[in-house]
Amino acid sequence: MRSIQHWIGGVPVGGSTSAAVHDPATGLQSGEVVLGRRAEADLAVGTAARAFESWSEVSLSRRAQIMFALRDLLARHEDELARLVTAEHGKVLDDARGEVVRGREVVEFACGIAQVLKGEYSDQVSTGVDAFSFRQPLGVCAGIVPFNFPVMVPLWMHPIAIACGNTFVLKPSERVPSASNLVAELYAQAGLPDGVFNVLHGDRETADALITHPGVAAVSFVGSTPVARHVHEAASTAGKRVQALGGAKNHAVVLPDADLDLAADQITAAAYGSAGQRCMAVSVAVAVGSAADPLVERLADRARAIRVGPGTDPASEMGPLISEAALERVTGHVEDAERAGAKLVVDGRGAAGPGFFLGPCLLDGVATGMVAYQEEIFGPVLLVLRAETLDEAIELINANPYGNGTALFTSSGEAARRFQRAVHVGMIGVNVPIPVPMAFYSFGGWKSSLFGDTHVHGAEGVRFYTRAKAVTSRWPAPAVADGTSSSPPSS
Numbered sequence: 190m191r192s193i194q195h196w197i198g199g200v201p202v203g204g205s206t207s208a209a210v211h212d213p214a215t216g217l218q219s220g221e222v223v224l225g226r227r228a229e230a231d232l233a234v235g236t237a238a239r240a241f242e243s244w245s246e247v248s249l250s251r252r253a254q255i256m257f258a259l260r261d262l263l264a265r266h267e268d269e270l271a272r273l274v275t276a277e278h279g280k281v282l283d284d285a286r287g288e289v290v291r292g293r294e295v296v297e298f299a300c301g302i303a304q305v306l307k308g309e310y311s312d313q314v315s316t317g318v319d320a321f322s323f324r325q326p327l328g329v330c331a332g333i334v335p336f337n338f339p340v341m342v343p344l345w346m347h348p349i350a351i352a353c354g355n356t357f358v359l360k361p362s363e364r365v366p367s368a369s370n371l372v373a374e375l376y377a378q379a380g381l382p383d384g385v386f387n388v389l390h391g392d393r394e395t396a397d398a399l400i401t402h403p404g405v406a407a408v409s410f411v412g413s414t415p416v417a418r419h420v421h422e423a424a425s426t427a428g429k430r431v432q433a434l435g436g437a438k439n440h441a442v443v444l445p446d447a448d449l450d451l452a453a454d455q456i457t458a459a460a461y462g463s464a465g466q467r468c469m470a471v472s473v474a475v476a477v478g479s480a481a482d483p484l485v486e487r488l489a490d491r492a493r494a495i496r497v498g499p500g501t502d503p504a505s506e507m508g509p510l511i512s513e514a515a516l517e518r519v520t521g522h523v524e525d526a527e528r529a530g531a532k533l534v535v536d537g538r539g540a541a542g543p544g545f546f547l548g549p550c551l552l553d554g555v556a557t558g559m560v561a562y563q564e565e566i567f568g569p570v571l572l573v574l575r576a577e578t579l580d581e582a583i584e585l586i587n588a589n590p591y592g593n594g595t596a597l598f599t600s601s602g603e604a605a606r607r608f609q610r611a612v613h614v615g616m617i618g619v620n621v622p623i624p625v626p627m628a629f630y631s632f633g634g635w636k637s638s639l640f641g642d643t644h645v646h647g648a649e650g651v652r653f654y655t656r657a658k659a660v661t662s663r664w665p666a667p668a669v670a671d672g673t674s675s676s677p678p679s680s
């Protein structure tokens with residue numbers, strides 16, 4: 190039985206309260222994680238605040254060197270990290286490796302921190318006067334993250350915060366705590382001074398202690414929409430800078446002129462990968478006009494062919510859900526939709542246990558009034574809606590409260606351009622189902638998928654973790670011995 194402790198000031202730290210950690214593939218308890226309370230939050234934030242005094246003075250090149258070393262260590266420990274993710278989250282090992290790689294790309298971006306932190310300089314804005322601006326770190330930054338990407342989502346945050354000169358307290362999801370401790374050890378091996386990166390394990394009480402802590406300057410949150418809204422309000426009220434990314438209902442629109450085999454392959458991977466527990470999962474396919482019947486047929490064939498099993502089995506293509514409660518909630522949505530008149534074309538219920546398994550489910554004829562359409566399901570369930578035109582599909586997307594990601598499958602450049610300009614969504618794919626931006630762009634949705642005004646990583650991440658100063662300076666020349674000025678004549 191694994192015992193997972195906090196990591197504060199470069200050492201493991203215990204606690205008095207703990208929670209069970211499960212292996213979703215067996216349903217059995219695999220470990221125990223400590224839950225931080227006010228005392229541990231004070232210790233973590235105080236440690237990070239002391240570390241900030243010296244870390245914020247470290248040179249840009251030294252900070253970049255540590256990021257290069259971390260990048261290398263993450264590559265060497267990719268398999269170990271992936272195995273920790275699979276053991277606690279359940280996703281198949283290939284997916285787990287994929288998230289380590291996507292997270293590492295943010296570290297690669299942070300290696301170039303000297304380039305992205307360059308300021309601006311205007312010579313001679315007035316006679317003998319220059320103006321320039323530069324950006325400085327904020328102090329202690331907190332990251333509160335969801336269960337579904339235990340390595341990648343934290344890596345959206347801390348490499349950039351730290352490369353910008355901040356110190357960091359990460360609160361992982363209590364359901365998948367182990368990988369964060371290995372990342373902390375890798376930071377130490379990379380040469381990061383103790384106290385710059387800290388892991389405070391815990392639940393909502395721990396999160397609230399950080400969000401309102403007077404020593405925390407900024408909060409980055411990723412999780413469900415109700416909690417994102419709460420974190421945004423509470424942290425803003427406490428006077429902190431905050432970015433809070435929420436849930437999603439991502440639509441993939443398929444036009445009749447699309448390559449339907451390609452669309453079906455891509456949508457299947459995007460709907461059922463990681464058992465649908467991805468904020469960029471496609472959970473709704475909108476089939477336009479004559480695309481509908483042939484698309485549903487193809488989606489059904491592909492969904493039935495997915496091999497469901499433990500994430501550690503190389504033959505598995507889809508693992509279990511995170512918990513018993515998630516299994517009951519997702520199954521409940523499928524049953525509700527069927528009762529409300531949707532057609533259950535592929536029924537994934539009854540997948541072999543003993544873990545929290547649900548096979549791929551495909552529901553056709555879904556209407557916008559159904560609860561399964563209105564709520565984020567976060568499981569291996571794909572809903573199919575039908576629309577007559579592209580404009581009708583766009584209206585559908587824009588009427589939805591979420592605006593994280595969307596995709597269009599078409600062979601028309603005109604349709605793609607109209608779609609990408611008209612949808613009220615932050616991340617758009619054209620013949621690409623999960624349009625997660627590269628690390629050197631920024632990730633974030635619109636509407637109820639993001640509270641706050643900055644997206645994560647890329648240039649917006651750097652802006653979030655720094656604040657600007659603008660300096661206007663004049664340096665009059667000193668008078669020389671014979672009483673004349675050494676300054677050149679002004680024009």
Ligand code: NAD
Pocket residue numbers: 333334335336337338342360361362363391392393394396397411412413414416417419434435436437467468565567593634638
């Ligand atoms: P969650 O909102 O339940 O938990 C997220 C984090 O907040 C966890 O660390 C948890 O301990 C903490 N928390 C839970 N309740 C809290 C409360 N009342 N007050 C303060 N903190 C609280 O989310 P989850 O179930 O871990 O993750 C799945 C959700 O995350 C989905 O809705 C998914 O769409 C979303 N998500 C969004 C993105 C994105 O980029 N927009 C990315 C990944 C996941």
